[in-house]
Amino acid sequence: MMQNKITLHGVDVKFPPVCLVCRAPAQKKFNIDRTFSYGKASMTVTIPIPLCEQHHTLAVTPSSTEKMVGRIGLILGVLSGAGAAYTLWNMWSKNPNNSQITLILMSGFFGISALIIMWSIFSFWLAPMFGSKEAKAVRNVMKISRFWPAKYDLQLEFTDPETAQLVASANSENLLKIE
Numbered sequence: 001m002m003q004n005k006i007t008l009h010g011v012d013v014k015f016p017p018v019c020l021v022c023r024a025p026a027q028k029k030f031n032i033d034r035t036f037s038y039g040k041a042s043m044t045v046t047i048p049i050p051l052c053e054q055h056h057t058l059a060v061t062p063s064s065t066e067k068m069v070g071r072i073g074l075i076l077g078v079l080s081g082a083g084a085a086y087t088l089w090n091m092w093s094k095n096p097n098n099s100q101i102t103l104i105l106m107s108g109f110f111g112i113s114a115l116i117i118m119w120s121i122f123s124f125w126l127a128p129m130f131g132s133k134e135a136k137a138v139r140n141v142m143k144i145s146r147f148w149p150a151k152y153d154l155q156l157e158f159t160d161p162e163t164a165q166l167v168a169s170a171n172s173e174n175l176l177k178i179e
C-alpha cells in the first residue's frame with residue numbers, strides 16, 4: 001500500500017530543512033496553494049515548501065510555451081480591455097447625464113478589470129499546464145488534496161511515500177492520519 005497521503009490538523013505545516021524533491025539542504029521556499037470553494041465562500045490555503053536552489057529554480061522558471069501563453073494572455077487582455085472600455089464609453093456617452101470624468105473612470109475601470117481577468121486566466125490557470133515536465137514534477141511534489149474548514153484539517157498528497165513519511169514525522173503532534 002502506497003502511504004502518500006497525510007492528514008494534519010492546522011495549516012501551519014512544519015518541514016524538515018531539506019529539499020522535498022532531493023533531500024539536499026533547503027535554501028528556498030516555494031508556495032503550494034489551492035483555493036477551496038464552499039458555496040459562496042472560498043478559502044485559499046498556502047503552504048511554503050522547502051526546496052534546494054536547483055529545484056526552486058526549476059519550479060519558478062517558466063517553459064518557453066508557458067512564456068508564450070502568458071504573452072498571448074497579455075495581448076488578449078489589452079485587446080479585450082480596450083474593447084470593453086470602448087464599447088462602454090460608446091454606450092454611456094449617449095446618456096447626457098454622464099460627465100466626461102465619470103465616463104473616463106467607469107470605462108477605464110471596466111477596461112482594466114477585463115485586462116486583469118484575461119491576463120490572470122492565461123498566466124495563473126492556462127500557462128502552468130504548459131510547464132516543462134521537470135518543472136511540473138517539482139511543483140507537484142506536494143498537493144493540497146483536501147481541506148476541512150470547520151476543523152481546520154488538511155490532507156496533503158505527495159508523489160513519493162518517503163516524502164509523506166518525512167513530513168508526517170515533522171508534524172507528529174498534529175498528525176491525524178497517514179494513508
Ligand SMILES: [Zn+2]
Nearest residue numbers: 019022052055
Ligand atoms: Zn532539490
